[in-house]
Amino acid sequence: MIKAAYVHIPFCHHICHYCDFNKVLMERQPVDGYLSSLAQEMHMIMETSSMDSLESIFVGGGTPTALDEGQLDYLVTSIGEKLTFGPDAEYTFEANPGDLSPGKLRILKAGGVNRLSFGVQSFNDELLKSIGRSHRAEDVFTSIRTAQDIGFENISVDLIYSLPGQTLDDFRETLKTALDLQLPHYSGYSLIIEPKTVFYNLMNKGKLTLPGEDAEARMYELLMEEMERHGLHQYEISNFARPGYESTHNLTYWNNEEYYGFGAGAHSYVEGRRRSNYGPLKKYMEPLARGELPLNDNHPVTRNEQMEEEMFLGLRKTAGVSIRHFQEKFEEDLLELFREEINGLIARKLIEQEDGHLRLTRKGRLLGNEVFQAFLK
Secondary structure, eight states, X not given: OOOEEEEEEOEESSOOTTOOSSOXXXXXXXXXXXXXHHHHHHHHHHHTOOOOXXXXXXXXXXXXXXXXXXXXXXXXXXXXXXXXXXXXXXXXXXXXTTTOOHHHHHHHHHTTOOEEEEEEEOSOHHHHHXXXXXOOHHHHHHHHHHHHHHTOOEEEEEEEESOTTOOHHHHHHHHHHHHHTOOSEEEEEEOOOOTTSHHHHHHHTTOOOOOOHHHHHHHHHHHHHHHHHXXXXXXXXXXXXXXXXXXXXXXXXXXXXXXXXXXXXXXXEETTEEEEEOOSHHHHHHHHHTTOOOEEEEEEOOHHHHHHHHHHHHTTBTTOEEHHHHHHHHSSOHHHHTHHHHHHHHHTTSEEEETTEEEEOHHHHHTHHHHHHHTOO
C-alpha cells in the first residue's frame, strides 16, 4: 500500500549557489502550462492505481511558494481533486521565507496544508547573501509569525552548516536564534558541493573557502547537543523533532517504503520499480500533451538492491534497522547476510546491536557515509 506522494514545483525567483535540484528561474517560463501538465499526470496515475488514502503529501522544489496566489490556488485545488487523503494526513509545503504573503498562507490552509518547511539555512544576513539566498533573517520571523497567526502549528526550518566563511560561533548563534522560535521540528544539513552549482565552479577555480572537516564535525556535534538540550529528539541523522512531530513523509523514504512522485524530474518507487520523470520542462510536458506519462527511466529494483537499501536508508534513523522486521520483509537474517560488514562496523564502533536493532553509534553518525557505503555491493 502506497501512503506517500511527492509533488515537484521547479520554479524559483532566484537560484541559490549550492542548489542542484531540478529547478529553473521563473521568469518567462510556462508556469500555468506546467501546473496543468502536473494535474494531468496526477490524474493519469491515479486513474490506473488502486490507491488507498495517502498519509503524507510533500510539495517541494524549486520553490513552491514562488507561485502567485492564483497559481498556488490552482495547485492545491488540483492536488485536492486528484489525490486521496484524509484530514489527518501530513500535508507539507516547502516555503521560502520571503515568498509567503498572508494571502498565500490562507490559500494553503484552506487547501488542507497543515505543515510548512521553511528553507532558512542561516540567521546571519551576510552568510545568506553569500550563499545566494534572497531572504534575510527578518523575513523568517515575519513569515513564521504570520503562519502561526493563520493557524499553522507544525512548522519546520532547515539549517545548513559548514558554509563558506562560517565559524563555529556563527553557527552557535544561528542555532540559538532558531531554537528561540520554539518550533516542533528542525533539520540541519552539512553543505555538500554538487556539480553544476555556483559553488562547484568556484571550488574548481580555488575561490571557495570552506571551514574544513574538523570544523564541520564540531558544528554537527553542536547541532546534536543543542537540539537534545532543548528537548528535540534526533530521530534521523539530520532531523530533530518534539514527540509526535517527526516527518511522516521523510520516514517513508527512510523506512524504504513505496511512494508516488509527480512533476518534472520527480522520482517514484511503485510496485517494486523506481521511476523518474524527464527533468526539462518541455520534455516533461510534451508526452503529457499526447496522453503519455513523461517517464525517463523505469526499472525494477532487484531483491539484493532492496535489502541494501533497507540497510543504508534504515540506518539513517536513530532507531536503526529492526532485525525482526528485516526477517519478516525479506525472509533473511540480516546478521548472517551482512555478517562481514556488520562485524567490521561494530569493531570500528560505528554501529551497535541493541534491543533487536542495528543502529549508528554517536561516532557512526559523524561517519555515516562510510557506514552506508559498506552495504552497497
